[in-house]
Amino acid sequence: MPTTPEVNTLHQSDGNEPCFCGSGRKMRLCHKNASPDSRAAHMVRFYRDVEQTISDYRANSPKQPPCREGCSSCCSDYFPVSQVEFELLLVYMERHWSKDEIVQAFEQSEKNLERLKQENKEMYASLVHPIDREGELHDIRHHAGRNSFPCPLLDVENGRCRVYPARPFLCRTHGSTHTFYGSWRERLQPEKVCEYIDGGRTHRKITPNIADYWNPYEQLADVRIGEKRQLLRQYPIFYWMVLYGRHGGGYTTELGNLDNFNLSIDEHNAKMAAHNSP
Numbered sequence: 485m486p487t488t489p490e491v492n493t494l495h496q497s498d499g500n501e502p503c504f505c506g507s508g509r510k511m512r513l514c515h516k517n518a519s520p521d522s523r524a525a526h527m528v529r530f531y532r533d534v535e536q537t538i539s540d541y542r543a544n545s546p547k548q549p550p551c552r553e554g555c556s557s558c559c560s561d562y563f564p565v566s567q568v569e570f571e572l573l574l575v576y577m578e579r580h581w582s583k584d585e586i587v588q589a590f591e592q593s594e595k596n597l598e599r600l601k602q603e604n605k606e607m608y609a610s611l612v613h614p615i616d617r618e619g620e621l622h623d624i625r626h627h628a629g630r631n632s633f634p635c636p637l638l639d640v641e642n643g644r645c646r647v648y649p650a651r652p653f654l655c656r657t658h659g660s661t662h663t664f665y666g667s668w669r670e671r672l673q674p675e676k677v678c679e680y681i682d683g684g685r686t687h688r689k690i691t692p693n694i695a696d697y698w699n700p701y702e703q704l705a706d707v708r709i710g711e712k713r714q715l716l717r718q719y720p721i722f723y724w725m726v727l728y729g730r731h732g733g734g735y736t737t738e739l740g741n742l743d744n745f746n747l748s749i750d751e752h753n754a755k756m757a758a759h760n761s762p
C-alpha cells in the first residue's frame with residue numbers, strides 16, 4: 485500500500501548517492517561542487533520516493549491505470565513545473581543529448597508558445613504577464629487543459645519521454661486520478677485525467693494515491709524559512725525553455741547560476757527570501 489510520506493524528504497546525505505545528472509556515478513565524484521543538501525539533490529530524492537510509491541502500487545494492486553510506454557497524450561497537457569525541476573532537465577540534457585537536439589527543443593518551444601498564443605489566450609496571458617503563483621493556480625483551474633502540441637522533450641515518433649529518468653514530479657504522477665488542484669469541494673468533482681482514464685472518486689480507488697506528496701513537493705518548490713513560505717512562480721517546460729533561451733545562455737543548457745545545486749536548501753531559501761523581500 486502507498487504510505488503517507490512524512491515531511492522527511494529533507495534528510496541529509498553524504499554524497500554517496502547517484503548524481504542527479506543521471507551519470508550513474510556518486511554525486512561526490514561527479515558534480516563535485518554540488519551540495520548533497522541542495523534543492524536539486526532533495527528533489528531527486530523526492531522523485532525516488534514517489535517512484536517507490538507508484539511501483540509498490542503497481543506491484544500490489546489488482547487494478548492498474550492504462551499508462552504504458554508510448555502512451556503520451558498527457559504530455560500535451562498544460563502543467564507547470566518548478567524551476568529546480570526544469571534545471572534538472574537541462575543538466576540531464578547536457579549529459580545525454582546532442583547540441584542539435586538541444587537547439588531543436590528550444591526552437592520547438594518558441595513555436596509552442598506561438599501556438600498557445602493563438603489557442604489559449606488566458607493561459608498565454610498567464611505566462612507573459614507578471615502574476616504570482618496564486619494567480620497562476622487560479623488560471624490553471626479555470627483555463628488550462630490539453631494543448632494542441634506536446635512537450636518539446638517528447639519523442640513524437642514513438643511517444644517516449646527523452647528525459648525520462650529526470651522527468652518532473654507531475655510527469656511521474658500521470659495516471660493518478662488524485663488531483664492536487666482546487667479546494668476540497670473541487671477535488672470531489674470528477675476530473676478529466678486523460679481520454680483513457682475516467683475521472684471521479686471511484687476511479688481514485690484504483691489509481692496510485694500520490695496526493696500526499698503535494699506538501700513535501702511544495703517544500704522543495706517554494707521558499708520556506710521556518711513557518712514562513714513564499715510561493716514561487718512555476719511554468720510549463722516549453723515556457724521555461726523560452727525564458728532560458730531568451731534571457732539565459734541562449735539555446736544551450738547553460739545555467740545562469742548553480743544555486744539550486746551548489747547551495748544547501750537553507751542557504752538558498754535565505755538568499756531567495758532576501759532577494760524577494762520588498
Ligand code: SF4
Nearest residue numbers: 551555557558659678
Ligand atoms: S495518463 Fe493517460 S495518456 Fe498519460 S500515459 Fe496514462 S493512460 Fe496514457
Ligand code: SF4
Nearest residue numbers: 559635637638645655
Ligand atoms: S518531460 Fe517527459 S513525461 Fe514530462 S511532459 Fe515532457 S515528454 Fe512527457
Ligand SMILES: [Zn+2]
Nearest residue numbers: 503505514515
Ligand atoms: Zn553528476
